[in-house]
Amino acid sequence: MKVFVIGSxxxxxxxxxxxxxxRGDEVVAAIRDExxxxxMEERGAAVQIFDLMSQPDEMAKAIGNADAVVFTAxxxxxxxxxxxxxxxxxxxxKSMLASKIAGVTRFVLVSAMNSENPEKWTEEIKPYYVAKYFADNYLENQTDLDYTIVKPGxxxxEPGKGGVLIGEDHGSISRQDVAEVVAETLHHDNTIKKSFSVVEGAQPxxxxxxxxx
Known part of the structure; x- marks a missing residue:
C-alpha cells in the first residue's frame, strides 16, 4: 500500500x-520544509513537499497516485x-478535497476524543476542539471518501503498551500506540466509514x- 502521510x-x-x-508499505512523507x-529519507520514506496553505489542486499533484492518505498534522x-x-x-x-481530486478514496484522520461532544471541551484548547469538530463533520457528511476518524485520548x-480500549470517552494513550492504531486501521477495511475513540487498554x-x- 502506498500511503501519503500528512504531518509526517x-x-x-x-x-x-x-x-x-x-510493514512493507510504500510511504510518502509530506513535508513543508526541504x-x-x-x-524522513533515513526512515525509509520518499518525501514530497506539501503546503497546507496551498490550494487543493496543487495539493492533489503532491498526493499523486497514493492508495491512502493519513492526516495527522x-x-x-x-x-x-x-x-x-x-x-x-x-x-x-483541503487535504480531503485534494485526495478526491487525486482519485484517492481512503482517508484516515487523526482527531481527538470528545471532538463530537462540545459539553466536554476544555476552555483552554477550545479552538482545537472546534477545528476537530468541523473537520470530522466535513469528512463524514460532505465527502464520499472511505474515511476512518481515529479519536485518541x-x-x-510513554512507550507503547500495545493494548487499547475502543469507545471510551476518557483516558490516555501513548503516541506510539496511536501510530500503531492508525497503521492497523489502514489495513482493516472494517474501519471504513467509522469513527472511534481509543485509549490505553488490555486488548491487543x-x-x-x-x-x-
Whole structure:
C-alpha cells in the first residue's frame, strides 16, 4: 500500500512512518520544509513537499497516485488560534478535497476524543476542539471518501503498551500506540466509514481494530 502521510514530521507522524515502512508499505512523507527531507529519507520514506496553505489542486499533484492518505498534522500548542483553524480545520478539509481530486478514496484522520461532544471541551484548547469538530463533520457528511476518524485520548510520550480500549470517552494513550492504531486501521477495511475513540487498554491493538463494527 502506498500511503501519503500528512504531518509526517510530527510526533505521531514519525512513529507512523516507521511502522508503515516496517510493514512493507510504500510511504510518502509530506513535508513543508526541504530541511526535513534527510531525516524522513533515513526512515525509509520518499518525501514530497506539501503546503497546507496551498490550494487543493496543487495539493492533489503532491498526493499523486497514493492508495491512502493519513492526516495527522496539527498546529501544536505553541501557535495561536488562527493557526489552529488554518491547519487543523482548513488544512484538513483541503487535504480531503485534494485526495478526491487525486482519485484517492481512503482517508484516515487523526482527531481527538470528545471532538463530537462540545459539553466536554476544555476552555483552554477550545479552538482545537472546534477545528476537530468541523473537520470530522466535513469528512463524514460532505465527502464520499472511505474515511476512518481515529479519536485518541490524552496523548502521552510513554512507550507503547500495545493494548487499547475502543469507545471510551476518557483516558490516555501513548503516541506510539496511536501510530500503531492508525497503521492497523489502514489495513482493516472494517474501519471504513467509522469513527472511534481509543485509549490505553488490555486488548491487543490488532484485535481491537479487527473488532470494530
Amino acid at each position: 514530521h510530527g510526533q505521531i507522524g514519525k512513529l507512523l512512518v516507521d511502522l508503515l515502512v516496517a 530541511k526535513q527531507a534527510p531525516e 496539527g498546529s501544536g500548542g505553541a501557535t495561536g488560534y488562527d493557526q489552529t483553524l488554518m491547519i487543523d480545520l482548513d488544512g484538513a478539509v 490524552i496523548l502521552t510520550n 491493538i490488532s484485535e481491537g481494530i479487527s473488532d470494530i463494527q
